[in-house]
Amino acid sequence: MLNRFFGQKPQEDPKQKKTNEDVQEQVAEQQPDIEQRFSFLSRTRQMFNRLGNTVQENDIITDSLWDELEESLLGADVGPSTTLWLIDRLRERASDENMRTGRQVQQALREELTQLLGKPAALRFSKQSPLTVILVIGVNGSGKTTSIAKMAARLKHEGHDVMLAAGDTFRAAAIDQLQEWGNRVDVPVISQKPNSDPGAVVFDALQAAQSRGSDVLIVDTAGRLHTKFNLMEELKKINKIIQRFVPDGPHELLMVIDATTGQNALLQARKFAEDIGLTGVIITKLDGTSKGGFAFAVADDLGVPIKFIGTGEKVENLMPFEPQNFVAALFAQQ
Template identity: 80%
Template sequence: MLNRFFGQKPQEDPKQNKGAAQERAETSPAPEQRFGFLGRTRQLFNRLGNTVQETDIITDDLWDELEESLLGADVGPSTTLWLIDRLRQRTEAENFRTGRQVQQALHEELSTLLGKPSSLRISKQSPLTVILVIGVNGSGKTTSIAKMAYNLSREGHKVMLAAGDTFRAAAIDQLQEWGRRIDVPVIAQNPNSDPGAVVYDAIQAATGRGSDVLIIDT
């Protein structure tokens, strides 16, 4: 299956193309869609659920469709291959017969990979906690930043955002719009500015204004 994506034209990476398309689409959805809790994860599980629940028997086509769905959700090639291999091993060892059994095993493996939930801890000893958010295009960095900032503000923290993604079209506008909606200040410069300069200015501004949390978009 990976050859279908990478074998014939190695210079093209449909996962990245999909990510770029999702980044472009990310600038326009309605607020309730974008702030839906774990919406992207739910979409992945819905897609995978439809794939396996419609399968009464386990075939090579099922594994191919699972691979395609995982890659399409930006799970990553190496993690996808590991998951498929792990599910194949469990199917043989535990004598799975239906797609529903594979789906349950996939939920278990993904839960193990993600680990137990943990709280975001803000140091009370440090005058400023800086959170640098990284990830591939389309993975939901900007919307996740807005969620973090919103929740931290509700907990009583004084939050500031930095628009360090100066190259993606509309990235600055998107973060500024979220800042306006959740009433959190955003430090930004013009498109194509030096991200390092943006971060430097943001740290200076956060320190000067008494913010205790600075979240940097990249």
């Protein structure tokens, strides 16, 4: 069973704490590059510009400012629980650090949001076996299959020998879609007929990957809702099959979450996390929402790192998640 990470608020590390001047100087240097690379966040940036306008530089900190800030965070889909925690944390800092202006509050908010997202988290590869197994879950319509193909293309570009397993056998369309994407990115796909045993597909894929010398196997799984008991049992069975071939696998258990569904998606993700554990998430369709603050709710609620973000329909539109640059992009002036 994979490890779970729940309820852990980020801890401050005094050794890593930067002064406001250091942070502002670094962001200023990176600003043109950040704006270009994160241009897909233009709709979300509008919402965060509203948040920035809430705490103007010369504003004196008042109860009204805190109320407006809370409203802005909720409007950006940061989520009730995370928003309340952030406001409490900022109030605490305002008192301890003797903050007097909105500018100081805004800078503290950027620091807290960056820390909340944690450090960049790359994919984990096996240190014991020649084959790394990545299990991907997610409800239908979340962009799961497309994200798998994008990840496969990225790994292949990095020099890995990648194979895909079409473990979502309950929908013929899911098998066809993965095969089509496999052809497009030139990565082999192991599949069986619709309604086949997903465990059998994974078994065949593991055999094929080892015999062909592949070093990464990405497994697509059924996308039914978490309320279906059989899905959870199927995922646990797949996990056991993987461990027969690769004792330390699966090395990643990633959930794909659609940013446009917002807080509702967290209910599903939380259930998956509780039942089978997660090592990370992929957030898709950030280019299609004005509420990218959802990323903070995901990091806070699930307690696992965001590995990638989907930024469009093209195969190259999958970015490793960079917390500091993501926050800087959200607060960039348009």
